[in-house]
Amino acid sequence: MNNDNNTILGFDVNLICEYFLSTERQGPGSPEVTLKALSFIDNLTDKSLIADLGCGTGGQTMVLAQHAPGSITGIDFFPGFIDRFNSNAEKLHLQDRVKGIVGSMDDLSFKEESLDLIWSEGAIYNIGFERGVNEWRKYLKTGGYIAVTESVWFTEERLAEIHDFWMSVYTEIDTIPNKVAQIQKAGYVPVATFILPENCWTKHYFAPQAKAEEIFLKKHVGNKTAEELVASNHHEAELYSKYKEYYGYAFFIAKKIK
Numbered sequence: 001m002n003n004d005n006n007t008i009l010g011f012d013v014n015l016i017c018e019y020f021l022s023t024e025r026q027g028p029g030s031p032e033v034t035l036k037a038l039s040f041i042d043n044l045t046d047k048s049l050i051a052d053l054g055c056g057t058g059g060q061t062m063v064l065a066q067h068a069p070g071s072i073t074g075i076d077f078f079p080g081f082i083d084r085f086n087s088n089a090e091k092l093h094l095q096d097r098v099k100g101i102v103g104s105m106d107d108l109s110f111k112e113e114s115l116d117l118i119w120s121e122g123a124i125y126n127i128g129f130e131r132g133v134n135e136w137r138k139y140l141k142t143g144g145y146i147a148v149t150e151s152v153w154f155t156e157e158r159l160a161e162i163h164d165f166w167m168s169v170y171t172e173i174d175t176i177p178n179k180v181a182q183i184q185k186a187g188y189v190p191v192a193t194f195i196l197p198e199n200c201w202t203k204h205y206f207a208p209q210a211k212a213e214e215i216f217l218k219k220h221v222g223n224k225t226a227e228e229l230v231a232s233n234h235h236e237a238e239l240y241s242k243y244k245e246y247y248g249y250a251f252f253i254a255k256k257i258k
């Protein structure tokens with residue numbers, strides 16, 4: 001899944017972002033999982049600089065900010081998400097150390113070796129996992145961490161329907177050992193990997209979309225593309241329910257040691 005020509009799965013990115021604007025998160029995950037990943041990271045102080053790349057409206061960023069010291073810069077290329085991100089930070093009185101900025105994860109303006117932690121939930125696929133872990137490494141200080149979620153195969157073999165679906169949306173989906181090997185090759189020490197539980201998809205990602213869908217369809221009555229986008233999201237949920245033994249998301253936490 002990439003966003004060349006401002007489309008994802010053939011849908012205009014602005015339309016997708018509008019659909020997700022009213023949801024707390026825009027990808028699978030949960031506060032519990034964010035905190036579990038954070039528990040592996042031991043280098044943070046009040047002076048730490050953290051980046052959350054592809055932050056969306058900041059569901060995970062706010063959880064992070066409430067449990068970790070330091071300042072967080074959220075980067076997302078959709079301005080509507082960043083506006084919502086910054087108003088969420090204000091509501092939680094986090095605005096002094098949590099800021100959202102419009103930008104692209106493939107054109108970051110951080111100084112090299114300036115960050116203590118790079119966070120990215122459900123977003124690195126936009127530039128591809130291998131490219132992301134390689135390119136982002138230079139922004140980390142020695143001793144800094146990367147914590148990202150990524151889609152993974154749980155099995156070596158799978159049925160054609162689900163294989164073909166993933167090949168049409170994100171060919172870089174791979175098994176956990178292969179992803180860990182890519183992390184190691186990029187110059188990190190893999191610290192922890194765990195699979196996101198099913199409720200990260202069902203309760204925290206698919207279920208909240210029912211409300212978003214209602215608002216969205218009301219606004220776009222009779223709009224074929226809007227209807228197709230909703231149908232495509234339903235299809236994704238159906239496939240997950242049918243094939244969840246074969247794929248999911250995993251959190252990868254790794255450290256740059258030199």
Ligand code: SAM
Nearest residue numbers: 025026027054055056076077104105121123126
């Ligand atoms: N991290 C959030 C979460 O877990 O709820 C959002 C995940 S959502 C699946 C992917 C996010 O990546 C979207 O907010 C999208 O706007 C953002 N995105 C896509 N391409 C991007 C890019 N090149 N640079 C920055 N953000 C990007």
